[in-house]
Amino acid sequence: MAKMLSRVAPWLASHKDGTAPAGTSVRTLGGSDTSALRRLALQDPVANVFILSHLRAAGTAAPTSGGAAVIGIFNDGILVGACWTGANLVPVQLDPAFAGLVAAAANVSGRRYASAFGPAEPVLALHAELAGLGHTAHEVRAEQPLMTLSGPPSVEPNRELALGRLADFDRILPACAAMFEEEVGYSPFLGGREFYSRRVEGLIRQGHSLVHLNPAGEVVFKAELGAVTPDVTQIQGVWLNPLYRGQGLSSGYMAAVVEQARKIAPVTSLYVNGFNSRARAAYQRVGFREVGTFATVLF
Template structure:
């Protein structure tokens, strides 16, 4: 049961409403309820819907990741993925304290929290109260979609990544990761991140252009995929080719490939990255929400 009233909860819910509230880790019996909850916003919740599509269950994974569910008199009203990262699912900010308490009790270390800005920032506030410290908070990340043809001619050089080029694609992915978060994805060893990149290639979700010299010029991934929505992640242009006006054509080609998989293509971008935002808008993306990311 909820042990205290979070600041968000006190301002938005009557204290009498707390009597039927509880938080627990979801199991297989909760799969359909979680799917219904997430499908209230299939763009925002593409991460968890992609997980359910792949795993087929809301139960904890073999690696120990789980999903906290918040229940009101037995009805699932919010959730939060808790693996390497925290990812809220239709989580009212008023309930962030309950989820933060569960996350804190789990003893896990989280690399980040990402998702809808109001939920993520509320989680951050509650986690800070419990001794968790972030080294960076990105509070404004436009969530953008395109659901029609791109407005720029796609670059025909972009294609699916090939395992034969894994030794070239992996360093490009690692370079993107380090630029984005400030440290190497290999800090804890190469195996986990290498498996992730290999898996994306095998699934046909790695998009890359290698030139005649077998250099990766541009790459991106379809990081989360459902039958309705894909989310583009890991966009990276080789520094040797930046400033040449190539980004729009490559992003259009990414959209072209993504729309073979699902009708809606999404991404989120740092608010301060005005150059990238301008590129996405030129291609035809429009903002439909705001994400935030907290890096721990």
Template sequence: MAKMLSRVAPWLASHRDGAAPDGVTVRTLGAADTAGLHELAGADPVANVFILSHLESTGTAAPTPGGANVLGVFDGDSLVGACWAGANLVPVQLAPALTGAVAAAAHRSGRRYASIFGPAPTVLALHSELENLGHLAHEVRADQPLMTIAGPPAVEPNWQLGFGQDADFDTILPACAAMFEEEVGYSPYLGGRDFYSRRVAGLIRQGHSLVHLNDGEVVFKAELGAVTSDVTQVQGVWMNPSYRGLGLSAGYMAAVVLLAQKMAPITSLYVNDYNSRARATYERVGFRQVGTFATVLF
């Protein structure tokens, strides 16, 4: 890595065309690269839970049937960084100095990306490179504390929370859509209902949907959006507006932690820095910040 960084430094000030530093190349990874990608991502199993979850579920770094792939950055024969390129861009142990070459490769694919998310320095550098190539962001969330808990929660769990069932899909889906619209500012159905509906149904089927239902409505829900044997990442936390302000969130989040720990010892999430109420709840439950993510929405 020191050898690679010594090559990168002279290139930082002048690059603007996506060219990689001498000896560094970018290519789409294949099945033969699976072990190398797993080793690379394993350097930070919390930050890289997304790609590690993908590797555990599919067993390969090869492109998916739907056309998503992983761009690998090589210094000679050594894999020194990577980036998932599907509906979203997700960097994996990617130095900010190498984002120009990745952005160029992502741009050449002609794909439209919904977001970039991951460690803040790399995400913001990748956004800058893509912006130079004409990919204009709708919103940049530059400071999102990445938080984890590895032991018992500090508050009593609310055991009205449980795993969503297939029979509950028609009740859970509207709550998931409401959360999405609150979070990103537009409906998840803009491109049609099928993709998002399949995503929600898949989370329920996998046992990654956590919900409290009362008289046919969702009171609270969350999902385990990425799961490995070491780490889960909580996403989609949502409280029905009728139940907000009643001090219920901490108990539900404590139950989320305990249910997630049935799958992996570390529970993680990331949250917008300006969401002080949510941050206070997570800290009360026992989550502590271990890093900073950023998300760019296109």
């Protein structure tokens, strides 16, 4: 790999138009590329849990019925990098030197992306290239520690956390929407409720929604296992009701999430905003340790 990349670097400055140098090709992956994409992603099953989870569910690297696709970078016919292009952009083992090629290919669709997220270096390189193509970001979170826990939690789990139930969907959905708006600054219902509602319902049906409702039926805490493989789960959507913040509850709830996640896969992961020192401290108390750095660009 290192030798191949040393051949790529010299042409980076001269291929800002997205054209590929000799020996390198860029194309949308199809079903026949599924095994190659899986092998590529398994080089780092924690960082690439999103695409591995997709491949587990879909069974193919081919474009989805909704128009999402994976752009592949090939060197002498070998898949050496990729990027999911759906509502979001998610690089897969993508060397930053290929960011211009991926950005040019992603731009052709005319799609406006909600975000780019994943390992910091390729995400920030994609942002730089996309900015030159007119994709303006409204926020760049350049430092998001990627954290994992490979054993049981270090604190006692809160036993009141349970799997979300469809019977409680009308209570869980507003909490999920509140988390989303607090995190990204706008409502997930912009443009309609259907897509986001289906996402939340799907997580409940899969047993990947975790929630504690108080006796009045209000959500106190919730989280989801947003990406799941037999090896790794990724916790997403962590939210504690503002009425219960500052009471030292987060660690117990997160320990309970880990306890549930370990029933599915041995490694539990998450990524957190670098500026959120309180959340980072809570995760560290539970036993999470930093293994890398993600970045998120919100367009």
